[in-house]
Amino acid sequence: DVADKEAPGRRGQLVPFGAMSVRHFHDHCTACQLCVANCPNDVLRASTGLEHFLQPQMGYENGWCRPECTVCSEVCPTGAIGPIQKDEKLTVSIGKARVNLELCFAATDKEDCGNCERHCPTGAIRMIKAEGYARPVPAVAKRHCIGCGACEFLCPSRPISAIVVDGLSVHESDVPRHGAGQGAGHGQGRGRMGGDNGHNGGGRQMRRRQGLN
Incomplete structure (x- = not known):
């Protein structure tokens, strides 16, 4: 039997597209469970932690946040998850993927x-030739990563994925797209390991809406 995925050690909490920031999400969420009950991709579950008890907790062990899905933003009654359009999801980043080559x-x-x-629906990941590795290995262009979790969920490594999405405390907008859409392959490139992996993303932080200060 294939082992189930386990929650990885994330550097930063994930909150849904449309939430704008971790603080905004927690300040406005009433733990009504509507987003948890209606999420078709099984990425939301009720938190058991004391600090945010029963508020939604986001993870990619059982699915990933598909760009075409806006259900949670449609059912949220408080604005904790604000309205977001399908095409807008591809330009907003809620997190950045990080590779653990040991896995x-x-x-x-x-x-x-x-x-x-x-x-990867935005083309943020490339398989590159890197010194010390016989096969091409993944490198993440973080400025193009939106944090959807497709890479983490579909990674064959068990029980912990070799690629993990770390959450952003404040979401980024205007994230530039690098690829042509979900499932698009981009060939094998050559380059230095990590490419621009050391950067925090090129998107403008989403401070244009209320509730972030």
Whole structure:
């Protein structure tokens, strides 16, 4: 049997597209559970932590936040998750993917994988030739990553994914797209490991709406 995914150690909490920031989300959420009950992708569950008891907790162990889905923003009655359009989701970043090559099948010579690159809807992930690795390994262009979790959920590594999305405390907008859409492959490039992985993303922080200060 294939082992279930386990929650990774994230650097920063994930909150849904439309929430604008972690603070805004927690300040306005009443833990009504409507988003949890209606999420078709199983990425929201009720938190059991004391600080935000029963407020939605986001994770990619059982699914990922598909760009075409806006259900949680439609059912939220308080504005904790604000309205967001499907095309807008591809220009907003709620987190940034981070690769752990010690768990990566390609990096550890288990197989040629590339699942993360193939399924990234914004083309933020490329398989590159890197010194010290026999096979191409994934590198994330963080300025293009929206934090949807496709890479994390579809990574074959178990029980912890080799690629994990770290949440942003304040969401970014105007994220530039690098690829042509979900499932688009981008070939194997050559470059330095990590590319622009050291950056925090090129999008403007979403301070244009209320509730962030």
